[in-house]
Amino acid sequence: MLPQLIRSPDGRLVVLQQERRIPVQVKLCFPWSEPQRFISLRDDDENEVALVEDPSTLEPASRGALDQALAEAGFVLGVTRVVSIDEEVEIRQWVVETQQGSRSFQTHLDDWPRLLPGGDLLVRDVAGDLYRLIGPDAMDKRSKDLLWSFVD
């Protein structure tokens, strides 16, 4: 049965289940291979309340509430330009322009960018933040030169 979802006044996503209102967090089962499908809705104790296989089957109101939560849960910084990549002892220092603003971050020297379905690259920094390098082939020449060592 498809869950009914609302956005509660406190801003959280809530599953309406019979008489109960269960605040839930959104967990993407396949954040890279199928980000729009298989959405696990989990309560505060991390127990699954519902698994939404295909959000398009939800009622429009529920779908709207879920989309809003999905935007936050699936958010990663989108890199549009690479300014510099420098190696230091044990870490690689990146300076990038993202869709959200300028950012510098560090990766372990042996942490390599991961190729995502569709050709984007995914980089994880030492703090656990994720950076999606959007269309590395279409970036400016400087970015492409800097990324050359990291792209097949």
Next chain:
Amino acid sequence: MNQDIISRYIGQPAVLPPTLRAQLERAWGSDPVQLYAYGDLDAGLRLSGHWIALGSRHVALARPGKNGDWDVQSVERSRIQAVKEAPGLSANTLRLLGAPDDPPMLVARYTQRQRGAFENIRFVLEEALEGRAVPADDADRMYADAVARPVRDAQALVSGRSSTVVLRLLSYLRPYRKSLFLGMGSAAMITGVSLVPPYLAGYVIDNVVRPAQAGTLDRATAFRMAWIAVAAMGLVYIVRQASAVVRLRLMSVVGEWVARDLRTELYEHIQRLSLAFFSRKKTGSLITRVTSDTDRLWDFLAFGVVDVSLSLVMLLGLSTVLLLLDWRLGLVMTLPVPVFCYLIYRHGEGLQQLFVRAWRKWSRVTDVLSDTIPGIRVVKAFNQEDREIARFDDRNEAVTDEFNRIHRKWTTFWPLLMFAVHATTLTVWIFAVPRLLGTGEPLSAGVFVSFLLYTTMFIAPIEVIGQMARTINRATSSAHRVFEVLDSEPEVRDTQEPVKLEPVEGGVVFDNVTFAYDGVRQVLKGVSFAVQPGELIGLVGPSGGGKSTVVNLIARFYDATGGSVRIDGIDVRRLDTGHYREQLGMVLQDPYLFHGTVLENIRYGLPEASLREAVAAAQAANAHDFICRLGQGYDTVVGERGHTLSGGERQRISIARAILHNPRILILDEATSSVDTETEREIQEALERLIAGRTVFAIAHRLSTLRKASRLFVLENGRLAEAGTHQELLHIEGGIYRKLYELQVQLA
């Protein structure tokens, strides 16, 4: 250091802006800011900056306003009813909630980078909601530590300038300065005398050969002069090679001594570091630092330092001699030298980019190996050999392509560079030939021959100078990696005048103890208990509840982040850790045996124990019989590359080790969980002998093994949920222990 890391790497304020702190504390009636965090995402998930600050009665969210002021939204903590964090892939949202169905009182959004600092605030607020107070700490230190921790864990030092690192490295040569001086002197001698033979060759041609051929010098004088020149050359070569022997021997030995000193210092320091350091660093990386990095530093100190400095001297010397011999030809030869050095430098930089790419692809090859060799049973069970072979072949092919790309680059560059050097020599000929034949400024054949001989000596120093940046980079990188370990401070340190408990009685008190391994997730949340000497305490509860953390804190592998752990009434942080651990024993789920004999392993904690004592300990541990059945008895070599023992056998040797160690406090961490029933019975028997008369903390999932415990502590989600005897806990309606016990009885 944390603030240095934030300034250098993170690009956000290293402390709460003083104007904001003043504004908040003014608004809160002088109540100080206890904690703060930096939110780096706005409601639209764009990178921005805002602060959330916690006082004893308020929480505030502040954004930069107009005219340098802050727009502050402050709420009273007493109105907060719930604190909820919604974690995402990179965006997290913290909501402070008031009455149900009211809008959130405060909302802050932040990336993972800020999560540690926000977690500190969330923890304090949640504890307050549970009626527990968390003592205030230094807010600046807490913030800087939380934000800088990931970078600090990845790299324990803020990269200093290369020159500083090289100077620090060279300071290790100080004890050997006499040998160093002799070695450098010999190298200087080699350089100096190398300049003599070409000069002599030119001199002989101009002053002996040509006059003799022209008949202006008599034959006897010519012979005498020529033989003197040949003898001088012979002497030069003897001095040169003798100096080479002195230089090579002294510098290699000095380099080896420095590498030895570094290895010793490094290993001694590693032994003193806390467990937290080892959980951050991979074993392979630490081994590499003690072995490969010190080896690379030997290479640099033994040869690099001398080669680089003397190549500079050689180039200067050669240029001077060439210009003095003939300044016109000298200019032709020396002007391109800086260009050659630059080209070699650029070539090295280009290769570095190729090496990064090759290194990445090489790691994909090793990934397959490290996946499939340990997991070969799974590969075979699922009949995936062909797929794994194909996966390996693909990656092997890809890395070979990259290495071949590197080979194409350098095999193209060096012949081209040599061609350019030869072209310079050719240019010298083009300028010299007319002059040799009498057109323009006269040039003697002897000077020209000397000149040509000198030009051949240019190539080696050019090569060394061109690669100087790379040589120094490689050495400083290794030095950084070594100094990073040497500069790491152990988190667990003794005080100036540590207390020695002689003997430890075994009273253990946890007083409102909190702990987080990563500074973010609290694994113990205000745990309190008191254990009398001689009690046997069973630690039970679901995985991740905090059982192992409790014993880690008792052993002082880590220090509590809040509250205190007291042994016989003394805070463990005040104890002499080494002395305390001598009276502490551990038997772990997967006991580690060192490479050595059974006897050495049993006597590991007490090497001076007699054979009789070792045998008695083995008998008490039910290990004596199986040890005697081994081919070489107690002298059988076990551990890595040694005789293979079963899990139960290794466990009994570790129990014998603990019995011989005779600890006052004993920790049993799942000591019988991975063995069969019969072995478990034997181990249980051995343990009963071991625990008599000691304070014991035993972690076990099989609750039946803890029936004899004086008390059981049930830990769940980092809290002490239940405490009491087996019978008492069974009587708690709906209790955690009762549920676990009933579940196990049903499964049995």
